[in-house]
Amino acid sequence: MTLFRLGLTGSIGMGKSTTAGFFRAAGLPVWDADAAVHRLYSAGGAAVAPIGALLPDAVIGGAVSRDRLKQALARDAKLLPKLEHIVHPLVAADREAFAAKTVTDIAVFDIPLLFEKGTETDMDATLLVTAPAALQRARVLARPGMTEAQFALILSRQMPDRDKRARATHIIETLSLPSVESGVTALIAYIRGTRDA
Ligand SMILES: CC(C)(COP(=O)(O)OP(=O)(O)OC[C@H]1O[C@@H](n2cnc3c(N)ncnc32)[C@H](O)[C@@H]1O)[C@@H](O)C(=O)NCCC(=O)NCCS
Numbered sequence: 714m715t716l717f718r719l720g721l722t723g724s725i726g727m728g729k730s731t732t733a734g735f736f737r738a739a740g741l742p743v744w745d746a747d748a749a750v751h752r753l754y755s756a757g758g759a760a761v762a763p764i765g766a767l768l769p770d771a772v773i774g775g776a777v778s779r780d781r782l783k784q785a786l787a788r789d790a791k792l793l794p795k796l797e798h799i800v801h802p803l804v805a806a807d808r809e810a811f812a813a814k815t816v817t818d819i820a821v822f823d824i825p826l827l828f829e830k831g832t833e834t835d836m837d838a839t840l841l842v843t844a845p846a847a848l849q850r851a852r853v854l855a856r857p858g859m860t861e862a863q864f865a866l867i868l869s870r871q872m873p874d875r876d877k878r879a880r881a882t883h884i885i886e887t888l889s890l891p892s893v894e895s896g897v898t899a900l901i902a903y904i905r906g907t908r909d910a
């Protein structure tokens with residue numbers, strides 16, 4: 714049976730990592746796009762040399778410095794597409810290597826920018842985790858070092874939750890841990906049921 718790819722996404726603080734944990738607990742492998750970028754940027758990672766060729770200052774001690782990258786991105790609006798041109802094919806290759814060695818029937822791909830970057834076309838279905846705006850806000854502002862201004866800036870750069878809701882195949886409201894756990898169990902059973910049918 715071919716691998717069923719479930720793309721997991723949601724805006725900041727909506728509960729992607731927590732929900733991914735329930736899929737792992739149910740025995741499904743989870744690929745994490747943010748973790749893949751961290752691997753690619755770390756010493757020996759495949760993104761270090763090409764980013765160093767584009768921006769020598771962004772490499773410190775053999776690894777990409779995210780602070781230096783952010784400073785450079787703030788100075789030059791044309792830099793992000795160039796960076797994406799390097800990073801996105803490497804991220805896609807990491808994802809495909811993971812998929813190739815996966816032996817389960819379903820795998821979960823935790824991708825914060827799933828809809829923003831159009832990656833949903835590589836998925837068999839998408840799952841949006843969401844919550845009321847007030848709950849999202851309370852969760853994010855509870856994080857150490859997070860400010861109202863920073864939260865507003867991050868939100869302004871993400872696709873609005875209502876647009877993500879319109880695009881998603883499945884939606885789970887992350888109101889409580891037990892409700893998410895049962896939502897995950899039901900979704901896995903649903904996907905398996907549709908494949909067996
Ligand atoms: C800009 C960087 C250095 C910021 O790193 P940092 O550790 O501070 O934050 P983090 O990665 O969690 O991103 C913070 C927020 O920025 C937004 N963001 C990050 N990359 C992008 C992008 N390519 N386009 C739009 N928004 C982005 C996300 O909404 C995210 O919530 C880093 O995100 C980066 O190198 N991005 C380019 C690579 C990329 O496209 N990554 C996305 C996954 S493929």
Ligand SMILES: Nc1ncnc2c1ncn2[C@@H]1O[C@H](COP(=O)(O)OP(=O)(O)OP(=O)(O)O)[C@@H](O)[C@H]1O
Pocket residue numbers: 723724725726727728729730731732825852886887888889890893
């Ligand atoms: N179902 C839930 N019930 C109660 N609390 C939750 C639930 N899901 C997430 N939370 C809480 O909300 C906060 C954000 O959750 P999480 O880190 O999973 O979100 P995220 O979408 O991965 O965030 P980010 O986009 O910032 O990486 C955490 O404090 C977490 O404990």
